[in-house]
Amino acid sequence: MAGSSYWIETTAQTAYPALRGQVDADVAVVGGGIAGLCAAWEPARAGRRVVLLEADRIASATTGPSAELSHRWSAQDYTGTDKVAFVGRYPGGHEHLWVATGFAGWGMTNAVMAGHLPAARITGDGDPPWTELFDPGRMHPVVEAPKVVKTAMTAVKQLFGERVSPPELDSVDELAPGHGGIVKIDGDRC
Numbered sequence: 001m002a003g004s005s006y007w008i009e010t011t012a013q014t015a016y017p018a019l020r021g022q023v024d025a026d027v028a029v030v031g032g033g034i035a036g037l038c039a040a041w042e043p044a045r046a047g048r049r050v051v052l053l054e055a056d057r058i059a060s061a062t063t064g065p066s067a068e069l070s071h072r073w074s075a076q077d078y079t080g081t082d083k084v085a086f087v088g089r090y091p092g093g094h095e096h097l098w099v100a101t102g103f104a105g106w107g108m109t110n111a112v113m114a115g116h117l118p119a120a121r122i123t124g125d126g127d128p129p130w131t132e133l134f135d136p137g138r139m140h141p142v143v144e145a146p147k148v149v150k151t152a153m154t155a156v157k158q159l160f161g162e163r164v165s166p167p168e169l170d171s172v173d174e175l176a177p178g179h180g181g182i183v184k185i186d187g188d189r190c
Helices: 006-010 034-045 107-122 141-164
Strands: 027-030 050-053 086-089 098-101 182-185
Touching (some): 027 034
16 A cells, blocks of 8 residues: 555545534634644543534545655644744634644654643643643743844845845756746846
8 A cells, every 4th residue: 555545545435514604612623634633532522512624534634644654744834943833822812722833743743742732721621731831922032032033134135135136047957946046048137
């Protein structure tokens, strides 16, 4: 079964109706990957009414391929300057808005933790001892300031610097895949 997902190939296809109108629930989880499933499991187990929203097949996006017999993994995560995942109540958001991101390739490991943290709070089981470590609202101004300034300067340089005086290339072959540039061909800028 190399190149295909064992879980998707060996389980029956499920079909659920599209959400129409209003649905009453105690908990709504957006995303049917491993983190979403873990976040939905505990409140459902505790008797809460849970709605799991997924645009495609549950466990078929990042979770499904990560369980392939020929392993692949991809993660596009928002991470803090401290390189620790953000898991918890979204800062400045609604009291029922939660975030779990920043796993940086640790998806399967941190997804289980990411499911337990909000689930413990939602079900009233209290905060796990590591809650503060993953708090999405955490800030470390003294440590983060140099990294924030460096990132901002890089962004300014890329955004404006290359547009004001874009580098000229001597050949199209010098362009990296997915990039554009000004190329001189026979002395003319193209």
